[in-house]
Amino acid sequence: MNLFEQMTDFVRAQVAAINPAWPLDRITVETPKDPTHGEMATNAAMVLAKEAGMPPRQLAEQIAEKLRAHPQVAEVTLAGPGFINIKFKPEFWRTLVPDILRAGATFGTSDIGQGEKVNVEFVSANPTGPMHAGHVRGAVIGDAVVRLLRAAGYDVTAEYYFNDAGAQVDVLARTAYLRYREALGETVEIPEGFYPGEYLKDVGAALAARDGKKWLDKNETEWLVPIRTFAVDEMMKMIREDLALIGIRHDVFTNERELVEGGLLETAFKILDDKGLIYVGMLPPPKGKEMDDWEPAELTLFRSSQFGDNSDRPLKKRDGSWTYAMPDIAYHLDKIQRGFTTLINVWGTDHMAYQDRIKPAVTVFSDGKARLDVIFNNMVKVFKNGEPVKLSKRSGNIITLREMVEQVGAGAVRFMMLTRDPKSPLDFDFAKVVEQSKDNPVFYVQYAHARICSVMRHAAEAVADLKTDDAALAQADLAHLDAPAEIAMIRKLSEWPRIVAAAAQVHEPHRIAFYLQDLAAELHALWTAGKDDAQLRFILPDQPEKTRARLALLRASALVIAAGLGIIGVEPAQQM
């Protein structure tokens, strides 16, 4: 239990002691934005004023009196409309430092997820080419959500869904076949509409190596399926390797073909039909859009409009075959059948409206017990030398994930992708992410960690017989931590567990990145204070005990930075 939870419990207990009938759930304890308001503040008096039948300030005084009984509370004051501000004795904060040192990497983790089964589906690019700039953001966000939710005690499955049953993979197979002939010595030309990328040459060569001339004189009906299977496998292998470059590994790969062949589409359709949600009818043509070829027709429709969609949706085409939406609907049935109660999908903003078709299905299949949260991630604008890079598949001008990682490193790519709310467009500037300056958040946070490592290295030399392992530092006499800036640092560290919990609950890993920047700022400020005033330096050769206390605080800070970077999936730097 973190310090805020402890205080929340304490405040609620004191309120209950005044009147057991009052509701406690709306009482919160938080950090006031303005530090002069105290170190923690509670809204208890304001939320209960009505029940108590007295003005908030008057109730606040009663509660405040109770809070003053806490042995570690130094001061309780009232302010504003009825806030109760609490200031603690320094010991209250200091106890956190050895707690962090002992908890190590687990500090900040919790069990608020209570083992709930969560499925995070991300990347899910079709197996037709390498990972590129357009995939990176969603990939990193998805992976960070996985790490975040695991830290908060959820049972998370990282999943990749790919479509290996559509027209795209047939084109892939045909392209691979041409490259295969090329590998066997022919001169080939890749027609318009095929995949022009060089990477398929390797696939052709591998196929030639495996099967020799076996397919040369066969016609397409014979080679299409085996070569498609081969090519898809190769593409997925490549994609996995690409993702591994930035530390992403999915637990489960699900493909459309198996769902279709397993009859799941029929099953899903039957469930909807049995619930009376299927009918045959006619849809009006979409308005505001040119529809030259619109022909009214009777179609098999899903009453998705009953669940928030703005129109019912066709599940079968006029010829009786399934529409595009159907495999996805069936896939989400599959997830629910596997026992997930929270489904998280990471999609580009161009699929924004598509959630309205999937959410109704999830609601129906789970009887409202499962929820689908789609995280939409906006565009990444890539800059090189300060100039925006125009990306287009057709001109073959793509920036691959591999290229990004090789140029700036996996950690920088990952951190950068989380420095904005997913819905916000993001600039990725090759020059900026490796810049060693304050306005590069990756550097700024890493530098803070590296500075601490540097101090630890120097400490061993500067002070004889100084034990600097975490266990020894946890024994340090922390009464030496008496500077306001040091206590402020500890307060910042104390927020970490609730940052993780809150970020996990709303599926927003970028909050971790923002917290890390705040934390790094505190650290840099502490560091610079030592330059202005020699007594504030971390290492004081003639005061080993004080030095130990400060090193304990630094190590605790480094552990939290490392934990935060861990959720983002970045290795903390030992030196720059």
Added chain:
RNA sequence: GCGCCCGUAGCUCAGUGGAUAGAGCGCUGCCCUCCGGAGGCAGAGGUCAGAGGUUCGAAUCCUCUCGGGCGCGCCA
């Protein structure tokens, strides 16, 4: 036309219903010549797009308006 998302400092953006709305960049003025330089401190800069509503309290929740983005097919 309909749906979803966005609108916060000059720029790029944070901000789980709380107090005087924050950070970086840019601007102004300082400090730091080394525990490790790439940092730190301070200042100027805001009708939180607008109008109603809910609430003790709204940038945050609801409704409407304006502006921008993405979508809206028997394509995938």
